[in-house]
Amino acid sequence: MDKRLIIIDGNSIINRAFYALPEMNNKEGLKTNAIYGFTTMLFKIIDIYKPTHISVAFDRKTPTFRHIEFKEYKAGRKKMPDELRVQFEPLKELLDNFKINRLEIDGFEADDIIGTVSKRAEENGYKVYIVTGDKDAIQLASDNTTTLITKKGVGEVEEYDFNSVMEKYEMTPTQFIDLKGLMGDKSDNIPGVPGIGEKTGIKLIKEYSSIENLIENTDKLKGSVKTKIEENKELAVMSKRLATIIRDVPIEINLEDLVFGDYNKDDILENFRHLGFTSLLSRVLELDGGEDVIEEKTNLNISKLENIDEFINTVNSKGKLILKSVRKQGNILSKNILYLFVSVDGENIYYINEEDIARFEGVLSSVEIKKYGYNMKEDYIALRAYNIKLENMNFDITIAEYLIDSASATSYECSALAMKYLTKKMKSEEELLGKGVKAKKYQDLEFEELSEYISDIVYTVKNVSPKMEKSLNETSMDGLFYHVEMPLVEVLGNMEYEGMKVDRDKLNELGIEFKEIINTLEKEIYELSGEPFNINSPKQLGVVLFEKLELPVIKKTKTGYSTNAEVLDKLRDKHPIIDKITEYRQIVKLNSTYVEGLLAIINPISNRIHSSFNQTITTTGRISSTEPNLQNIPVRMEMGRKIRKVFIADEGHELVDADYSQVELRVLAHMSGDENMIDAFNHDEDIHTKTASQVFNVPIDEVTSDIRSAAKAVNFGIVYGISDFALSEDLHIPVKQAKEYIENYLDKYHKIKEFMDNTIESATEHGYVTTLLNRRRYIPEIKSSNFMERNRGKRFAMNAPIQGSAADIIKIAMVNVYKKMEECELKSKLILQVHDELIVEAIDAEIEIVKRIVKEEMENAVAMDVHLDVDLNVGSSWYETK
DNA sequence: ACACCGTTG
DNA sequence: CGCGACAACGGTGTA
Numbered sequence: 001m002d003k004r005l006i007i008i009d010g011n012s013i014i015n016r017a018f019y020a021l022p023e024m025n026n027k028e029g030l031k032t033n034a035i036y037g038f039t040t041m042l043f044k045i046i047d048i049y050k051p052t053h054i055s056v057a058f059d060r061k062t063p064t065f066r067h068i069e070f071k072e073y074k075a076g077r078k079k080m081p082d083e084l085r086v087q088f089e090p091l092k093e094l095l096d097n098f099k100i101n102r103l104e105i106d107g108f109e110a111d112d113i114i115g116t117v118s119k120r121a122e123e124n125g126y127k128v129y130i131v132t133g134d135k136d137a138i139q140l141a142s143d144n145t146t147t148l149i150t151k152k153g154v155g156e157v158e159e160y161d162f163n164s165v166m167e168k169y170e171m172t173p174t175q176f177i178d179l180k181g182l183m184g185d186k187s188d189n190i191p192g193v194p195g196i197g198e199k200t201g202i203k204l205i206k207e208y209s210s211i212e213n214l215i216e217n218t219d220k221l222k223g224s225v226k227t228k229i230e231e232n233k234e235l236a237v238m239s240k241r242l243a244t245i246i247r248d249v250p251i252e253i254n255l256e257d258l259v260f261g262d263y264n265k266d267d268i269l270e271n272f273r274h275l276g277f278t279s280l281l282s283r284v285l286e287l288d289g290g291e292d293v294i295e296e297k298t299n300l301n302i303s304k305l306e307n308i309d310e311f312i313n314t315v316n317s318k319g320k321l322i323l324k325s326v327r328k329q330g331n332i333l334s335k336n337i338l339y340l341f342v343s344v345d346g347e348n349i350y351y352i353n354e355e356d357i358a359r360f361e362g363v364l365s366s367v368e369i370k371k372y373g374y375n376m377k378e379d380y381i382a383l384r385a386y387n388i389k390l391e392n393m394n395f396d397i398t399i400a401e402y403l404i405d406s407a408s409a410t411s412y413e414c415s416a417l418a419m420k421y422l423t424k425k426m427k428s429e430e431e432l433l434g435k436g437v438k439a440k441k442y443q444d445l446e447f448e449e450l451s452e453y454i455s456d457i458v459y460t461v462k463n464v465s466p467k468m469e470k471s472l473n474e475t476s477m478d479g480l481f482y483h484v485e486m487p488l489v490e491v492l493g494n495m496e497y498e499g500m501k502v503d504r505d506k507l508n509e510l511g512i513e514f515k516e517i518i519n520t521l522e523k524e525i526y527e528l529s530g531e532p533f534n535i536n537s538p539k540q541l542g543v544v545l546f547e548k549l550e551l552p553v554i555k556k557t558k559t560g561y562s563t564n565a566e567v568l569d570k571l572r573d574k575h576p577i578i579d580k581i582t583e584y585r586q587i588v589k590l591n592s593t594y595v596e597g598l599l600a601i602i603n604p605i606s607n608r609i610h611s612s613f614n615q616t617i618t619t620t621g622r623i624s625s626t627e628p629n630l631q632n633i634p635v636r637m638e639m640g641r642k643i644r645k646v647f648i649a650d651e652g653h654e655l656v657d658a659d660y661s662q663v664e665l666r667v668l669a670h671m672s673g674d675e676n677m678i679d680a681f682n683h684d685e686d687i688h689t690k691t692a693s694q695v696f697n698v699p700i701d702e703v704t705s706d707i708r709s710a711a712k713a714v715n716f717g718i719v720y721g722i723s724d725f726a727l728s729e730d731l732h733i734p735v736k737q738a739k740e741y742i743e744n745y746l747d748k749y750h751k752i753k754e755f756m757d758n759t760i761e762s763a764t765e766h767g768y769v770t771t772l773l774n775r776r777r778y779i780p781e782i783k784s785s786n787f788m789e790r791n792r793g794k795r796f797a798m799n800a801p802i803q804g805s806a807a808d809i810i811k812i813a814m815v816n817v818y819k820k821m822e823e824c825e826l827k828s829k830l831i832l833q834v835h836d837e838l839i840v841e842a843i844d845a846e847i848e849i850v851k852r853i854v855k856e857e858m859e860n861a862v863a864m865d866v867h868l869d870v871d872l873n874v875g876s877s878w879y880e881t882k
Numbered sequence: 883a884c885a886c887c888g889t890t891g
Numbered sequence: 892c893g894c895g896a897c898a899a900c901g902g903t904g905t906a
Binding site for chain 1: 895899900902903
Binding site: 539558559564622631635636664803806836 | 885886887888890
């Protein structure tokens with residue numbers, strides 16, 4: 001077989017990669033962009049050139065013979081940035097995983113090693129490919145040696161062999177050395193002949209073929225060129241020597257040591273996971289061209305469950321079940337399960353048709369049998385329509401992965417988890433169904449197609465869950481997982497299934513009311529501006545305000561004038577149109593997002609709104625709500641607040657609304673252990689008034705509302721990871737004053753300062769921060785070399801434990817409220833959570849007990865040095881619960 | 883697909 | 892030195 005050697009200039013490629021790619025970090029904050037670029041380049045050339053041998057040459061830090069001959073050699077080079085320097089060692093380790101030979105030797109550059117090895121290889125009948133970003137290596141090109149010069153960072157290469165060099169430059173590869181001897185090289189600080197540039201250089205080399213020959217024939221030269229050459233003969237010769245790549249470096253090389261292919265895939269995979277190169281994992285599998293390895297189907301045994309009773313016995317004796325329901329598209333409340341797939345051993349899968357599901361209820365609703373799955377809330381909801389309560393959801397791989405890395409860029413999709421944990425390729429849901437309007441529904445799939453997909457999911461659940469469990473244990477998140485997040489799946493499933501009742505007529509009325517106001521405002525605005533235009537277009541609005549009406553430009557966006565509320569507020573006094581626009585914006589928002597948006601999504605069966613609650617979205621541990629988002633229904637402005645009148649309790653019910661008072665500041669007081677703030681809370685003082693009194697040094701009863709709201713802003717700022725600038729913007733005060741406020745604050749609450757400092761320090765050291773329940777958020781930004789990024793990282797570090805602990809607390813409360821209501825066999829339902837607020841739709845007879853349970857469970861969710869305080873309100877609409 | 887804007891905690 | 896609050900979702904306009 002032909003032997004093909006690839007030899008890479010390590011320093012050159014890592015440099016190119018570093019400067020071509022944006023900053024990247026693994027989750028511990030290690031810089032990885034240059035390693036990543038190097039690795040993608042490596043895969044690419046392996047792919048194209050299919051080498052039998054590979055070697056990477058590196059420079060050493062020690063001076064080379066060139067420095068000794070010419071001390072100015074490579075002088076004036078910029079120092080290597082630390083962000084790049086730190087990537088060398090990990091890259092070398094990775095090369096070791098690939099079992100790729102590395103070559104370096106004192107006194108010579110990587111170039112010289114490459115020159116030597118390529119010569120030797122060529123003599124032994126190899127085809128050689130040299131990979132570098134440095135055009136100097138073109139001199140090594142020959143019939144059997146191709147120099148590959150990277151382009152566009154490291155993404156592409158240009159090939160140079162003897163013929164292509166001749167064709168392109170009308171010179172032999174070795175004549176490049178002569179050319180450089182004349183021209184010099186700025187980046188290496190090789191002088192060359194002063195005054196001779198590329199053009200003249202090429203002309204001379206073409207005519208005289210080498211520097212030596214040129215020098216012998218200077219009498220044939222004319223004019224200034226002649227004097228330049230004659231006066232700089234030695235310089236030219238030395239420059240040529242500096243530019244000449246050495247081809248007989250005293251280095252011991254056995255070419256057979258450079259054989260490529262002895263790598264251990266598992267080592268590489270493990271290192272890739274460590275480096276965060278999840279997108280490259282599949283490339284490792286493909287390394288030896290093993291298409292079959294990747295495409296290998298799980299192909300577990302899938303068959304219709306014939307003997308249901310026997311299987312039920314097996315499940316009961318094993319005490320566990322992997323399951324996945326597949327649903328037709330349709331109403332959340334309808335019975336529309338196509339198949340329920342179940343497996344005990346993760347190897348034999350059975351499917352149950354809709355009509356047999358009832359026979360399986362005993363197993364599904366048994367609290368003895370642990371259920372394993374993927375996106376189990378879907379299964380829970382799907383079964384609810386059959387009046388089956390899926391009990392003991394014990395392990396959902398999506399939820400587990402969310403805890404393992406909530407800030408991960410990759411999705412929690414099964415296919416991604418299969419790749420990450422098992423290095424197994426499987427179809428993603430999008431690959432299965434297609435995307436966009438043409439996307440298929442599950443009911444459109446061939447059974448074969450579907451069963452392959454389900455087989456992969458079952459296989460993944462089975463094999464990933466033990467690894468995840470280990471990881472949860474190691475990070476002390478098993479408690480959070482088993483006692484909070486997993487039980488919460490059922491709570492959220494019920495919230496979605498129950499939904500919230502809306503008054504459609506009332507919503508329509510509001511819509512009419514809003515539209516009338518919009519029409520009037522529209523006319524007034526056109527009147528004031530002198531022309532009709534699309535007020536909703538920031539672009540057109542910008543033109544009207546800042547060009548036509550010539551109002552002062554306050555702020556610009558990337559694309560033009562900023563017209564946001566803050567800017568408009570500053571322009572209020574300048575023109576009567578501004579207030580109209582502000583009002584217009586407000587009402588249009590209410591109408592389109594809330595009136596139209598909500599109307600479109602009322603469930604025709606229940607006349608209720610069934611929002612989706614997502615447990616794996618936020619980086620801090622909060623829940624999010626979509627379709628519709630019920631967590632941002634207006635409340636601050638009266639006009640918007642009216643929307644809450646349409647969220648009502650069913651007949652014979654009331655809404656019991658309970659919200660935590662200052663939960664985040666209480667968490668902060670507890671976590672920091674600041675006696676001053678703990679004391680304030682435990683004496684039930686108004687925290688903002690107290691803060692005002694302490695920070696501004698005024699007696700409590702002299703705190704004005706202005707001072708109080710300033711203190712409130714500072715309290716907020718602290719939670720967000722404060723900066724003097726932002727606070728000054730918020731309070732419209734000078735930065736200097738804002739700075740004083742903060743200093744005063746941190747002085748009075750000195751343990752809060754300590755807490756913040758410690759948190760940042762710990763985040764920098766470990767790469768993550770934790771909440772009360774050990775929920776983790778990785779913060780790679782905190783190690784960024786970019787000032788702005790790093791500061792963001794610090795703010796994340798300060799905020800995440802506070803916001804995240806508050807999220808922990810309300811999640812515990814939700815689980816406990818739900819359990820308690822169930823225990824008491826109440827008919828009332830928990831239907832909504834808005835970060836620090838829970839809403840129960842309580843049947844009239846149960847209102848008092850619900851109030852008691854909710855308050856009790858929320859206030860006692862966790863034991864802290866600060867007690868938790870819950871405000872309760874009852875009303876027949878959300879509007880009234882204030 | 884992305885930018886801008888506005889709504890909530 | 893540098894910029895600038897934390898966490899979400901959805902509608903509209905524009906390229």
